[in-house]
Amino acid sequence: MKKVIIICCLLAFIGCKTKTVNGKKMGKSIEPTEMNAEEVTQKAKAYELGKRILTTCNNVKFKPFTQSEATDKVIAKSTPENIKKICVKYNLKYGLFKDLEFVEMIPNKTDYTNIFRFKALFEYVKANKELRVTMNSENKASAVTTKNWKDEYE
Incomplete structure (x- = not known):
């Protein structure tokens, strides 16, 4: 009986721990209903x-990011040519x-950023892309990346 209780406790502990991605501690993903007002604002800004x-890509007109919307690194990399x-x-x-479909928010506890995952919807059904927008504590985009879609965050 003791072994069963110990095994259950270990499984619960393993299931609740934060995961480490590229040396950074990541918390459990947060659903839209669990977000506070600041995170909801960040989600809306990340979506936009x-x-x-x-x-x-549809209309060939890109409005560059401003200093209040993104970090210098993101502004430098998001040139019209790129x-x-x-x-x-x-x-x-x-x-x-x-369009973009919000999937989840993953808080990064080491550098106090929030990673917003969106599923990008395209004309072709086979399109399976993900857009990740990382928002920092100053409410600026600190990274924007696209990846192939995977259900689990990596």
Whole structure:
């Protein structure tokens, strides 16, 4: 009986621990209903910034990020030339961009950022892309990346 209780406790402990990704401690993902007002605001801003980039693929007009929206690193990397290269590839492979679907928010406890995961919806059904927008404590985008979609956060 004691062994069963110990095993159950160990399983509960393993299931609740935070995970480490690339040397950083990540907390458990947070559902939209569990977010506080600041996180909801960050989610809306992350959605708008991510949608602005991918909508550029449809209309070829990119409005550059401002200092209040993104960090200098993101502003430097999101040049019209870089975005055009990505858009050409995505338009050929996935078709026109439709919308973003919010999936989850993962808080990063070491650098106090929140990673917002969105599933990018494109014209072609086979398109399976993810957009991640990392928002820092100053409510600025500190990273914007696309990856192939996986249900589990990696």
